[in-house]
Amino acid sequence: MIFEELGIFEPILRALKAKNYTEPTPIQAKSIPLILEGNDLLGVAQTGTGKTAAFAIPIIQKIQKLITNGRGRPKIKALIITPTRELAIQIDDNIKGYSKNTDVKHAVIFGGVPQGKQVNQLKQGVHILVATPGRLLDLISQKHINLDAIKIFVLDEADRMLDMGFIHDIKKLLKILPTKRQSLFFSATMPSNIVQLSRTILDNPKRVEVSPESTTAETIKQYLYYTNKNDKKDLLIHILKDQKIKQVLVFSRTKHGADKIARNLKKHKIEAAAIHGDKAQNQRQKALTQFKASQIRVLVATDIAARGIDIDKLQYVINYDIPNIPETYVHRIGRSGRAGEEGVALSLCEPEENVYVRDIEKLIKKKIDVVRDQPYIQTDKPMNASQRKDAEKEKQRKKQEFFANRKKQQGGSSKRAPKAKGTGKKINRRR
Structure with a gap:
């Protein structure tokens, strides 16, 4: 199969050729037509399977058609949520490459850096926003972001999102999003809590699954x-x-x-x-x-x-x-x-x-x-269950001893400055 068979329009095909992409990966071949048709999608796939292109390509195409006759400042039509800053940046870089022959504007926001540049870009207007949950909710609360025009919502790496404690942020976000939208949900694994979350987000979804990699490249x-x-x-x-x-x-x-x-x-x-x-x-x-x-x-x-x-x-x-x-x-x-x-x-x-x-x-x-020709050959034996338990106890004992000694040293070496009478404030000994 080639990309031309998936219903992708010419501006994106040109961008893919520039990247030397010829054949879609399994997740791309299965997902792109379903997303272009407007289906909600439940994708079970790991990082490295090509799933970013699987959702980014059809999103760019759908938004380009939405904005052809649009006027005024661009509004956010698609929101992509991902757990880490690195993933957010990578997704935005991919969107940049796939959309270079279109009118689609995109931006990425994440925490850990000053918000000024991100806010300025948002003020100019974007169609696709890639975000980490914390910074997104922060800028929404500051009225820098409005999600009323959202048509497509993507939750990427859902299992990792929950592992990192973002479940409450996701629930807050779901209350803000328009109920009428197309939703795409991707996760590497599907434990019960992920299944339950997907049911609150998706409406009669199509399921696409790519088996985890079990073989390593011959190279x-x-x-x-x-x-x-x-x-x-x-x-x-x-x-x-x-x-x-x-x-x-x-x-x-x-x-x-x-x-x-x-x-x-x-x-x-x-x-x-x-x-x-x-x-x-x-x-x-x-x-x-x-x-x-x-x-x-x-x-x-x-x-x-x-x-x-x-x-x-x-x-x-x-x-x-x-x-x-x-x-x-x-x-x-x-x-x-x-x-x-x-x-x-x-x-x-x-x-x-x-x-x-x-x-x-x-x-x-x-x-x-x-590799046997090396100076640090394994000589120790693996511990049995009882030995592991004893080793863990000893580890905890040493840890407690370390912190107790540190607290004792800090308490003995630092003297608190006396308080001035009636003020409740410490006297500054420095002049």
């Missing part, structure tokens, strides 16, 4: 390092001694872990930065921009922050922590070896993660090559 070489937990940081330094690895995306399970990895790399004179949900938007964008420009050699990311990262010709990916969900491994290493390019995926496995490797190999139906 990606996969290698596994069995090591001990305490040796991982040294093993990573050892691997990065290879100067052929000029740009690498490292995955960490936690935000704290990402920061710790980046600090250790910088201590060893390796340019690195971490991105995750606790970083300010300008910090995340700066790190990503520097990484793309090869000013930073290593970018350490959590899975949530990595959504929306799309780097051309990225060759190396390292799993510092093995994911406990096999599909996540497939998605992570798929960041490399894109568009037929060669990629290399390296995974550092501590004893407790051995079971995750077995699950991954079962999913991808192949054994990952083990």
Whole structure:
């Protein structure tokens, strides 16, 4: 199948040809005709399946037809909600590319940055607005955004939206939106709470489902390092001694872990930065921009922050922590070896993660090559249930001891300034 068979009009086809898009992905082939027909849609698809184009292309086409005879300042006709700033920016970039031969105006808004530029763009008028929930509701409350003219509503990455605690924001938003609209709902998974949410948004929807990726690209070489937990940081330094690895995306399970990895790399004179949900938007964008420009050699990311990262010709990916969900491994290493390019995926496995490797190999139906010629071979044994319980207790004990000692030190070293009589205010000793 080719894009010309999906009912897409010529201005968008020209834009797709400029991007060297020839054949639609399964989610695009199934979704685009249904959306163009005006159906509500329930899409079950992960990031990386091409779903942004699946909803962006028909939205641009439908809006272009709506505004052909329109006059005055553009009003928001389509609203796309997504959980992270990176995804919002990526969606807006894609819309920019697909709509370049049309009159459709678009904008993206997200938190973590001053709102001035975003508000100025909104004042000029837009047809398609991509937004994260918090900033959207904030600007609505300030009367900078009016959603009365909305014709199409998209909720993207719904499961991640709920994981990040946006359910109350979504419910507030649904009360503001016009009831008469076309709604598109996308989620990688469909647990009961997501199913329930979809029922409050969609009206007699068509369902489109794309199976999660279970195979890895043949162009990606996969290698596994069995090591001990305490040796991982040294093993990573050892691997990065290879100067052929000029740009690498490292995955960490936690935000704290990402920061710790980046600090250790910088201590060893390796340019690195971490991105995750606790970083300010300008910090995340700066790190990503520097990484793309090869000013930073290593970018350490959590899975949530990595959504929306799309780097051309990225060759190396390292799993510092093995994911406990096999599909996540497939998605992570798929960041490399894109568009037929060669990629290399390296995974550092501590004893407790051995079971995750077995699950991954079962999913991808192949054994990952083990690197045995390395100085940090795994010697520790995985803990049993009782040992894990004891280890967790010891971890909590040390944590409590640490904070108790810190509180004690702070209390002993800092003296409160006396209060002036009758004022309730502290006396300023400085003159």
